[in-house]
Amino acid sequence: MNLEDEFALHRGELVAHCYRMLGSLHDAEDAVQDTYLRAWRGFAEFEHRSSVRTWLYRIATRVCLNALQHSSRRTVPSALGAPGTDPDDLQPRDPELRWLEPLPDLVISADPAQVVGARQSLRLAMVAALQHLPPRQRAVLILRDVLAWQASEVAGLLDTTPAAVNSALQRARAELTRLSPAEDQLSEPDEPVRRALLDQYAKAFETADLAALEGLLTQDTRWEMPPIPTWFAGRDDVLRLLRAKMVLEEGARIMVETGANGQPAFAWYVRGRDGVFHAHSIQVLTLTEAGVAAVMDFHRGDLFASFGLPARR
Numbered sequence: 001m002n003l004e005d006e007f008a009l010h011r012g013e014l015v016a017h018c019y020r021m022l023g024s025l026h027d028a029e030d031a032v033q034d035t036y037l038r039a040w041r042g043f044a045e046f047e048h049r050s051s052v053r054t055w056l057y058r059i060a061t062r063v064c065l066n067a068l069q070h071s072s073r074r075t076v077p078s079a080l081g082a083p084g085t086d087p088d089d090l091q092p093r094d095p096e097l098r099w100l101e102p103l104p105d106l107v108i109s110a111d112p113a114q115v116v117g118a119r120q121s122l123r124l125a126m127v128a129a130l131q132h133l134p135p136r137q138r139a140v141l142i143l144r145d146v147l148a149w150q151a152s153e154v155a156g157l158l159d160t161t162p163a164a165v166n167s168a169l170q171r172a173r174a175e176l177t178r179l180s181p182a183e184d185q186l187s188e189p190d191e192p193v194r195r196a197l198l199d200q201y202a203k204a205f206e207t208a209d210l211a212a213l214e215g216l217l218t219q220d221t222r223w224e225m226p227p228i229p230t231w232f233a234g235r236d237d238v239l240r241l242l243r244a245k246m247v248l249e250e251g252a253r254i255m256v257e258t259g260a261n262g263q264p265a266f267a268w269y270v271r272g273r274d275g276v277f278h279a280h281s282i283q284v285l286t287l288t289e290a291g292v293a294a295v296m297d298f299h300r301g302d303l304f305a306s307f308g309l310p311a312r313r
Contacts, residue, residue: 021064023074035060068135074100077224077231084230087244091229099226105259119262129179141172202255222294277313279304
């Protein structure tokens with residue numbers, strides 16, 4: 001198999017790897033393209049001491065670490081401070097902040113089984129937590145705990161010792177335990193319940209049925225809207241936000257189901273004055289047996305193309 005075929009075979013998982021490191025699909029795709037160019041230039045010297053896949057991961061990790069020397073970490077609103085309570089008092093958008101982005105499932109793989117296999121390490125809460133780690137710790141944790149590399153392999157990549165790798169891994173694990181993404185500790189509903197919950201959620205949004213939404217959201221649900229820094233916690237405050245900001249009219253929205261980060265997601269279209277439905281945001285949901293525990297509502301119409309969706313309907 002030549003390099004082009006090998007690269008095509010592993011491209012989806014390399015994008016996922018770079019996304020874990022960088023927190024942005026755009027940055028991850030740039031890193032993977034850089035990885036391919038470096039691999040192509042160095043393929044003649046590749047000595048096959050490892051598999052091509054491992055070699056590509058080594059190059060991609062170095063590319064990501066280099067990129068992280070020149071950029072700040074990606075963040076989410078809940079990492080910036082306490083939740084808001086007044087929907088009419090939203091903080092202004094800060095152009096200096098770099099926000100975490102969703103990763104469309106279709107970018108990872110067309111095979112749902114592969115998406116499920118990578119889901120735990122790609123969930124928004126996990127990737128957001130990874131952004132708190134120093135870049136080298138982040139790389140160590142991903143290589144050791146996600147890719148199951150040996151400490152000696154990671155040490156060779158990072159030009160350090162296995163003992164230093166194991167020490168960095170312990171610190172990274174301790175920090176993730178401290179951050180402890182709450183939604184990753186909760187049980188997801190079984191498929192029939194999950195399917196019903198998503199159908200009811202989409203219908204409630206399209207019909208502006210806040211009473212139905214109240215029954216679907218958990219008591220401690222969270223609602224975040226990057227790039228808007230203000231976020232809301234608790235069902236009452238979230239419903240107050242929706243009541244204030246949603247057009248409470250049936251037929252004003254279309255919800256198109258999709259998937260991101262191995263989680264259920266919806267593309268939210270809003271009807272404009274021209275009668276056309278325009279891209280509004282991508283909602284990524286965290287589901288539990290009790291209902292919708294969190295919604296990350298990315299207010300970026302430019303994300304729709306990466307989900308294979310049109311900007312207008």
